[in-house]
Amino acid sequence: MQGVIDFFTNTLGGLWSDSGLHALFGEGGWKNLIMILVSFVFMYLAIAKGFEPLLLLPISFGMLLTNLPMAGLYHPDLWVLVDGHVNYGEVLKEGGLLDILYLGVKLQIYPPLIFLGIGCMTDFSPLIANPKSFLLGAAAQGGIFFTFVVAGLLGFTAAEAGSIAIIGGADGPTAIYVSTRLLTGGGAITTGNIALAAYTYMALVPIIQPPIMKALTTKKERAVKMEQLRTVSKTEKIIFPIAVTIIVSLLVPSAAPLVGMLMFGNLLKESGVAARLIDTAQNALMNIITIFLGVSVGATTKADQIINLKFGGVMLLGVIAFSLGTACGLLFGKIMYKVTGGKVNPLIGSAGVSAVPMAARISQKVGAETDPTNFLLMHAMGPNVAGVIGSAVAAGVLLSVIG
């Protein structure tokens, strides 16, 4: 009888010590508990407030899964570089579901495929019709490089500073692409931290940008009505993605995967002969990749990587990056306003930070607040899509210089 009782208690004890509950209430378990609560906050923001739900929801659920103790879905130790390389054999042998999905992030497969879908959905006509918009898209990348300065001065390493700075590009896939390449694992900052900050601030663009836009522009500048854009021919639209791919890839080869896939998607769209491919790229493929990307990036937000001072620094620098990018675009817009004799509304400059199409919508909204008959949306779409290309080029620069 005693043997049966011993077996019973031993089995129950074993089950308890192997359970997540035991780990959750054991040493350091409180961090997981906090992270689970944080994941609930992000789920709430995604579901109730509509903050970038397509990505924030998978990321927050990935965060929940990875912080459930003993579930073994993701193992950060498998991704620490050994002799400069990840042991992929070990990942395949020992990894959990989210480790396997994270392969697509680590091998830089998902972000370019997301760009393929974005390319299928993007109309570059406003940019082709008004090429000056490219300069606004370039100016807004100042947010990336000026944040690099701040991060460098605060003592972050080159890889960390580059990963934090790219948040200023306001482009989630680009931020993930750069941080995955630069961050070697084992450090206090992960791709998950960067993605979380990037998507949070992208969702907060309507709150972050308008005060800066109003502070840096006068009412007269905001009221400028821009000339109607010319019609762009189909031939121009077809030549554009091919030319951009060649020019950017030759100048900054590190940007080729992102820009190349973005432009490939756009060529599919503009060619008008690949309806089935466009349908797959912008719907099924994009949705599948978004789920894989979101949930696996969310998995990198282990409690130890989030509950520390450095993550606080990432969040702080992230908002600085966004604000600086917005300010740089606006200030360049003001220069263009002066140079063109008041023909350019500086508000379209803030759309140069990417965050398509949210940033362009904000330009439209702030412009319409000054004059309801002013329609800046199409004019702002030029810098907005230029910002996507600009941030990909900036990403290429960071990857080329930081080893």
Next chain:
Amino acid sequence: MNIIPIILADKVLKGTEKLDGTQITAMTIIGLSVVFFALLILVIFLYTSGSFFKAAKPGQKQAEKPKAAAPAAKPAPKAAPAAKPAPAAPAPAEDDSEVIAVIMAAISAMGAADGKQYRIKSVRPVARGGSGRSAWAQAGIADLTRPF
């Protein structure tokens, strides 16, 4: 032709090392310059190709002009029993007959309630403000951009 190694030796900044003032300054200046340079080349390319396509267009326009002028001579379609062909004085440059028919239909619908009949004597364009768009275009854009 990777321009980064031309300016700097490849991978000059070690990812795991902290940055000094010179590195930060160099990276910022080079980074912004490369982004501007790359996008400036695209601007030049687009202006060049754009001017080529614009230059190719006038001939096309001339060929299309007679086509566009022909329907303008047609009388406005009758939108309501009271509607007469619009005299359209001064005659608008483009074909506004459909617009006039729509206006007439709207006026007729309004007049139907009190039993009166109206006819359009003339249609004159109003000042278009600073945007250069017609009221119809303004209304269309307002409708499309309202959700944003």
